[in-house]
Amino acid sequence: MKSSDGKMPNGFLFAALEAAIKKPGRKDLALIFSEREALLAGMFTSNRIKAAPVKLDMKRIKTGKGQAVIVNSGNANACTGKQGMMDASEMANLVAATLGLKKNKVYVCSTGVIGKPLPMDRLRQVIPGLVRRLGTASIQDVAAAIMTTDTFPKVVSKRIRIAGKTVTIAGVCKGAGMISPHMATMLCFILTDMSITWSALHAALVCAVRSSFNRITVDGDMSTNDTVIIMANGMAGNDVADEDSVYFQKFSSALSAITAELSRMIARDGEGATKLVEIEVKNAKNQEDAERAGFTIANSLLVKTALYGNDANWGRIMAALGYSGITLHEDKIDMYINRVKLVRRGLATGKESEATAALKEKEIKITVDLRLGNSSAKVLTCDLTEDYVRINAEYRT
Amino acid sequence: MKSSDGKMPNGFLFAALEAAIKKPGRKDLALIFSEREALLAGMFTSNRIKAAPVKLDMKRIKTGKGQAVIVNSGNANACTGKQGMMDASEMANLVAATLGLKKNKVYVCSTGVIGKPLPMDRLRQVIPGLVRRLGTASIQDVAAAIMTTDTFPKVVSKRIRIAGKTVTIAGVCKGAGMISPHMATMLCFILTDMSITWSALHAALVCAVRSSFNRITVDGDMSTNDTVIIMANGMAGNDVADEDSVYFQKFSSALSAITAELSRMIARDGEGATKLVEIEVKNAKNQEDAERAGFTIANSLLVKTALYGNDANWGRIMAALGYSGITLHEDKIDMYINRVKLVRRGLATGKESEATAALKEKEIKITVDLRLGNSSAKVLTCDLTEDYVRINAEYRT
Numbered sequence: 123m124k125s126s127d128g129k130m131p132n133g134f135l136f137a138a139l140e141a142a143i144k145k146p147g148r149k150d151l152a153l154i155f156s157e158r159e160a161l162l163a164g165m166f167t168s169n170r171i172k173a174a175p176v177k178l179d180m181k182r183i184k185t186g187k188g189q190a191v192i193v194n195s196g197n198a199n200a201c202t203g204k205q206g207m208m209d210a211s212e213m214a215n216l217v218a219a220t221l222g223l224k225k226n227k228v229y230v231c232s233t234g235v236i237g238k239p240l241p242m243d244r245l246r247q248v249i250p251g252l253v254r255r256l257g258t259a260s261i262q263d264v265a266a267a268i269m270t271t272d273t274f275p276k277v278v279s280k281r282i283r284i285a286g287k288t289v290t291i292a293g294v295c296k297g298a299g300m301i302s303p304h305m306a307t308m309l310c311f312i313l314t315d316m317s318i319t320w321s322a323l324h325a326a327l328v329c330a331v332r333s334s335f336n337r338i339t340v341d342g343d344m345s346t347n348d349t350v351i352i353m354a355n356g357m358a359g360n361d362v363a364d365e366d367s368v369y370f371q372k373f374s375s376a377l378s379a380i381t382a383e384l385s386r387m388i389a390r391d392g393e394g395a396t397k398l399v400e401i402e403v404k405n406a407k408n409q410e411d412a413e414r415a416g417f418t419i420a421n422s423l424l425v426k427t428a429l430y431g432n433d434a435n436w437g438r439i440m441a442a443l444g445y446s447g448i449t450l451h452e453d454k455i456d457m458y459i460n461r462v463k464l465v466r467r468g469l470a471t472g473k474e475s476e477a478t479a480a481l482k483e484k485e486i487k488i489t490v491d492l493r494l495g496n497s498s499a500k501v502l503t504c505d506l507t508e509d510y511v512r513i514n515a516e517y518r519t
Numbered sequence: 520m521k522s523s524d525g526k527m528p529n530g531f532l533f534a535a536l537e538a539a540i541k542k543p544g545r546k547d548l549a550l551i552f553s554e555r556e557a558l559l560a561g562m563f564t565s566n567r568i569k570a571a572p573v574k575l576d577m578k579r580i581k582t583g584k585g586q587a588v589i590v591n592s593g594n595a596n597a598c599t600g601k602q603g604m605m606d607a608s609e610m611a612n613l614v615a616a617t618l619g620l621k622k623n624k625v626y627v628c629s630t631g632v633i634g635k636p637l638p639m640d641r642l643r644q645v646i647p648g649l650v651r652r653l654g655t656a657s658i659q660d661v662a663a664a665i666m667t668t669d670t671f672p673k674v675v676s677k678r679i680r681i682a683g684k685t686v687t688i689a690g691v692c693k694g695a696g697m698i699s700p701h702m703a704t705m706l707c708f709i710l711t712d713m714s715i716t717w718s719a720l721h722a723a724l725v726c727a728v729r730s731s732f733n734r735i736t737v738d739g740d741m742s743t744n745d746t747v748i749i750m751a752n753g754m755a756g757n758d759v760a761d762e763d764s765v766y767f768q769k770f771s772s773a774l775s776a777i778t779a780e781l782s783r784m785i786a787r788d789g790e791g792a793t794k795l796v797e798i799e800v801k802n803a804k805n806q807e808d809a810e811r812a813g814f815t816i817a818n819s820l821l822v823k824t825a826l827y828g829n830d831a832n833w834g835r836i837m838a839a840l841g842y843s844g845i846t847l848h849e850d851k852i853d854m855y856i857n858r859v860k861l862v863r864r865g866l867a868t869g870k871e872s873e874a875t876a877a878l879k880e881k882e883i884k885i886t887v888d889l890r891l892g893n894s895s896a897k898v899l900t901c902d903l904t905e906d907y908v909r910i911n912a913e914y915r916t
Contacts, residue, residue: 171841171849201837203850203866236834237867346838423820424911431912437633440598441743444568452568453600469600470634507912508905514821515828515904 129279130261131290131315132357133157137255138267141248143196143234143241149267151245152259153217153252154191154311159227160353162188163324165331167348173200174210175230176347182226186320189227191311191351192217192249195268195296199232199240200346209240216246220253231309231349233270233296261294261313268296268309271513276387280376284369287360289316291373293380297388308335308388310350312380316373317356319364326374327352334381337416338389338502352377389502394509399429399486400502407495411448415490416501418446426506429486434477436464439488449494456491526676527658528687528712529754530554534652535664538645540593540631540638546664548642549656550614550649551588551708556624557750559585560721562728564745570597571607572627573744579623583717586624588708588748589614589646592665592693596629596637597743606637613643617650628706628746630667630693658691658710665693665706668910673784675777681766684757686713688770690777694785705732705785707747709777713770714753716761723771724749731778734813735786735899749774786899791906796826796883797899804892808845812887813898815843823903826883831874833861836885846891853888 134156141151164183166176182188192213199206214228221228232240265275279292297308312327331350356362363369390398401419406412419425422442428435436457443450457465460480462473480486531553538548561580563573579585589610596603611625618625629637662672676689694705709724728747753759760766787795798817803809816822819839825832833854840847854862857877859870877883 169838169841170844170847171837198834201834201849201862201865201867236832236837237862346834346841423907427908427911430908433912435633437595437598437743440568440633441566444566444743447567450567452598465598465634468598470598506908508908510820511824511827511903511905511908514824515830 129281129290130292131313131355133315133355134313135256136259136261136264137252137257138259138263139248139252139255141194141244143194143244149263150194150196151248151252152193152264152267153256154264154313155221155256156189156353156355158355158357159187159189160355161186161318161320161323162229162351162353163320163327164349164351165327167345169346169348171201171346173198173232173347174202174206175199175232176349177207178210178214179229179231179349182229185226187227188229188353189223190217190221191229191231193231193268193309194240195270196234197232197238197240198234198236198347201237202239205239209242212242213245213249216249217253220250229351231347233268233309233347236346261292265294265296270296270298271393272296272298273391276384276391278380278383280380282372282376284316284358284360284363284372287358289358289360289373290314291316291376291380293384295384295388298391298393308348310335310381310384312350312352312377314352314354315356315358316354317358317360317362318354318373319362322363322365322367322370323352323354325365326370326377329374330378330381333378334385337500338385385502389504392504393513394507394511395504396507397429397484397486397505398502399488399504400500402487402489402498402500404489404491404498405494406492406497406499407449409497409499412497412499413501415443415446415448416499418442419488419490420501420503423506426503429481430505430507432478432481434459434464434474434481439490443490450492451494454493456493458489460487526678526687527689528710528752530712530752531710532653533656533658533661534649534654535656535660536645536649536652538591538641540591540641546660547591547593548645548649549590549661549664550653551661551710552618552653553586553750553752555752555754556584556586557752558583558715558717558720559626559748559750560717560724561746561748562724564742566743568598568743570595570629570744571599571603572596572629573746574604575607575611576626576628576746576748579626582623584624585626585750586620587614587618588626588628590628590665590706591637592667593631594629594635594637595631595633595744598634599636602636606639609639610642610646613646614650617647626748628744630665630706630744633743658689662691662693667693667695668790669693669695670788673781673788675780677773677777679769679773681713681755681757681760681769684755686755686757686770687711688713688773688777690781692781692785695788695790705745707732707778707781709747709749709774711749711751712753712755713751714755714757714759715751715770716759719760719762719767720749720751722762723767723774726771727775727778730775731782734897735782782899786901789901790910791904791908792901793904794826794881794883794902795899796885796901797897799884799886799895799897801886801888801895802891803889803894804846806894806896809894809896812840812843812845813896815839816885816887817898817900820903823900826878827902827904829875829878831856831861831871831878836887840887847889848891851890853890855886857884
């Protein structure tokens, strides 16, 4: 398995332009197109308030197929009522009409401000031109066009060999804030030329998301628009793989590696973040406890500000463990920051100055060993800085 | 019922001094003493990691009686193991010995940094002197000595007439950050000369805390040290009141008013806060939903930063409602900021500029009307600012 950002799966074309939805000077509309109809699977926000495009896509995805995805940034088309549903459909229809596709082969994603109608006049004007530009943009241009508060575009691709054929998987995503378990304010599109059954494709996606996007949290907020879509157009020419194929594991691993890398990029790009932080909770009584403890620590503002301040304030981690509601014995808990053992059996080891030095690194690992059971969980997050506040206080103003 | 900060209940004496637990120049040790043994009731943190003094007090409070409380700031005596338990006992014992009281009549509270042993050498030296100074300090001095990141001391007192006698209730508390449901990193001491049964005293305290301290949240973090203690020494000379007395309701209301005022002070003093924010969720399907929605909105960083930025970004409130997990119908929701109706039946009313103007006030009320049932809940919080981050990144450094 080779990582290779330049390599793209066969048969996918891109276009991106500035539709003046965001502030001037930034691309905000992108189109992803597969030359051949693709199998398509997806996962969507579990927020009970879902954006119009999410509702549309959730219906269309029941067909398991698709050929194009149109994405805008700058406006989430959420909390927009019936008008929002009509606008999402019209965006898809305009693409379908220009490409000569059936309407339900086109998916729509939106990200940005909630509660404002889309500027449809403008979109009607530019979508035909966007379609005509297919093939003139790279996946990096798509990544740039879907950014909101992201500070860098996020693309990962990998190649694997499947029965003598080269299969490529490429993922592009956006996400920097409002990131929480059960996906982020994130959109992610994964494209592959793998030939695979729909059920195998779907299973591989679910596994990959569970251990990546569902394990990042920047601020505990969960969006109305989160979407992960995977398209597999089969153009690598390999024999169709199903879940029992010897090649399924290879594909699934590569896909998980891609989503893991993308989710690290999201956590690293957490709004205002200066540090990528991995929390590992080990030897919890059960899986639910391990995850809950991990997320409680990762979402604690006091922990996140201490990390920002290079303060090895393990008391705040203990307090978060205590209010997480998990089963624990205070006098069994060990805790590490990177390789420095800060707490032994619930008590300070006196190594705070070493831990403080460790905190100055850009990537921090906090390990909590509950010494109770066999379950563990990892959660990715970032520190909390004045810039997070500034970005989110000024987002629309 | 009259509010009167200067009036103190009969028979309570105070002392405060600088024991060099905090940075130099600030008082950090206080003693509250009742001339007559008092009935004593209390409520403590529900954090599973409890500080040593909390464990000690939780045992002693089973007697329902007490005569003195010693409080230090600067060190929480939490996560300090057996040594911590011995230190908490010794603090109490030193007070008891100097006053000639039984040990279990003295309660101990600590607040500050977790995981560091108390400077017992220093405490042994100063506690006898602290006891000798009883009567030289005011309740305001106690309030100042127990502050950590608080920016102002918090004292409220009220007088009521009970069967021809004047009864006074005075409350003093500290708390500014790490404030969450089920109490804050807060210590609160309520003193009254009311003559009342223990069970009536306890019931009145539980009611008062439920609708006040348990309804504030600054950052969602919950402390290891939260304690509310009420002492009633009976020195007002009224006939003993029980729960069925006509005077119980009067006492209970006055007590609830005191804790409500103190909790507003805490929310207003939220670390770095510029605004006091009340979230009211109305017409929820049930009480649990109303409270959960209120706390989810109150703890959303995106909502709190928007409030700071004077941005009437109701989409973030909708998103928080959506991920709170409560039952809702998007197209039934109405939303107000102060008196401005921002959302009607799930859609923008177009009054964002009026709402933005309303947000410039120092006290904000957000009302969410779910139009589903009859339950409602109010939660107090504050906005999130760069100063919150600065205060908590630099707390120990």
